[in-house]
Amino acid sequence: MSTPTEDLSAAGVSIWLDDLSRSRIDSGNLAELISTRNVTGVTTNPSIFQAAIGNQNDDSYDAPLAALASAGADVDTAIFELTTTDVRDAADIFRPVYDATGTLDGRVSIEVSPDLAHDTDATSAEAKKLWAKVDRPNALIKIPATKAGLQAITATLAEGISVNVTLIFSLERYGEVIDAYLAGLEQAKKNGHDLSGIHSVASFFVSRVDTEVDKRLSLYRSEDAEALKGKAGLANARLAYQLFEKRFATPRAQELVAAGGNVQRPLWASTGVKDPALPDTLYVTELVAPGTVNTMPEKTLEATFDHGVITGDTITDHYEDARLVFAQLAHLGVDIADVTQVLEDEGVEKFMASWHDLQKTVATALESAPENAAENAQ
Template identity: 75%
Template sequence: MSTPTEQLAAAGVSIWLDDLSRERITSGNLTELITSRNVSGVTTNPTIFATALSQGAAYEEQVASLAARGAVADQAIFEITTDDVREAADIFRPVYDATGGVDGRVSIEVSPDLAHDTAATVDQAVQLWERVNRPNALIKIPATKAGLPAITAVIAQGISVNVTLIFSLERYAEVIDAYLTGLEQAQAAGHDLAGIHSVASFFVSRVDTEVDKRLTAIGGDAEQLKSKAGVANARLAFELFQKEFATGRAQALVNAGANLQRPLWASTGVKDPALPDTLYVTELVAPGTVNTMPEKTLEATFDHAEITGDTITGNYGDAHEVFDRLAAAGIDLVEVTQLLEDEGVEKFIASWHELQQTVTEALRSAQETSA
């Protein structure tokens, strides 16, 4: 009997862990998850690193060294996080090699403080790429209005990108266009398109959380639509992916060696305890997708998820119907998704500032200890 994670991988879904810490790296846990849970990549964000560093013991020696050199918080964060991502990338290198560069990926995000600054985002993306210095890294750039031209500029330089914080179909279409434009510029500059990879991270559970809150306020029959918006939104995103990458423009790039920008399902931890804890895994199965899971969701999937094959491509009609019914009930999805993007940026900025504070205090403590 194969495990549910083996079945999910066999269905064409790449399982990425939404977490990273030095303890996972040094303890062998990350290697074990590749073997036992079919994990084929890792994603990180400022919240993940803030949690890892606040638990701190594994970082004490490096923090002491940085403190002795007089490093400030941002310098220390840059060195610590890129070291973790480089080491994780080395652990995943066999997966990267075995999949021709498709998987074995480790993501690191530009500072959320730069989410509305195109030029600074591009500069830091290049710095992160050069510092990690591994072909299986992905640089995470948020899909804000300022992020879109940054995505194009970074792809144009031959750097692989994880586009994050996508909530709406309208913004997703812009993300695809930014990727294709970047590939066209990379091609014109003489880059090997086959070496450039990208994923588009579509957030799922947060859509349900916000929409369900509004449906509860409306009441009545509208409440029958609860917990349906997130999956419907993601399924329609996959429909859009298939449509946009079948165009002559996209196919010309693919024929020149370019890779598809794979849809990635993010925010897949179920927030509502009344729902199945594997909902955003089992309902979003399609070949050529990625599901990045917090460890709790990964373990639930391994333990009891029922994988029944592709649950997306045959359900576009139902997803459109959900959207029509939500609109009829008074749910403005354009407003919802813009709110979620704004909140997403704000949450990551708050986590980043928390990370800066944690590291500042750790550096100060190390300096006092050595004094």
């Protein structure tokens, strides 16, 4: 009997864990998830690193923090060193997956500072700095899909650097992300880079769409509105996959593929269910299609392994259903364009807040690092 995660992998979905910490790496937990849960990659963000480094029950960062403190490292330098080390070590653990999948998977993502989300040049510069520091071919540099981020995505890909485009909410912005990716490959080709070595995923956020839409639907207090709850996120993602199919079948995209380029895979992010009234595997079992990635928090991964029911492709036969959901939302007065813009703005703000929390956490840790190191030595 196969497990649900094996079934999901067999259906063409790459399972990535949306979490990373030094203790996961050192304890062997990450390697165990590869062998027992079919995990083929990892994504990180400022919130994840803030939780890991700020975990009072985890002393795995004490020694490196003490070393950084004694070297006189400032907060941003310490964050850079700690996070790139974790990502490099995780990339090494995933290297056999990277090799076994022909470089498709085994990917580990690290994000540029959210403070740079609206600064194209600074984002591009940090992307190159992170890529050089991690120094692993199976890394991905995460860049948010803001207006400024689009140009940075193209510039980063043009340097031969693989990119995870994050914080995508709208179909319109997703179309712009695909354009930015294709432009990046075209420039990379002109710059003499081997296109086969450049990979990218487009991270389309799912559950947050339902959270915002359902909040607005609650204001209508009608049966029609209630019936639409929990449907917008799936509809949005399914139509994104249809757009993916169309755009990568164009002559422009196919010419790049013929030159060795890879398609930019859709990645379903924010797949932890936030509404307890919905099934806890909803954004996994209902978003199955070949050539996709689903990055899951551990709770969702374990729920999928325990009781997820994988029935094959649950996207491509539902395009009409998805368009109907959007039409019904529009009829009620729910402005999807406004929803997705609000979510993009909030997403950047939340990552900025987490980044600043991470800075505070590391600043405090650097101050107490010598004391902790002394206690651990006794």
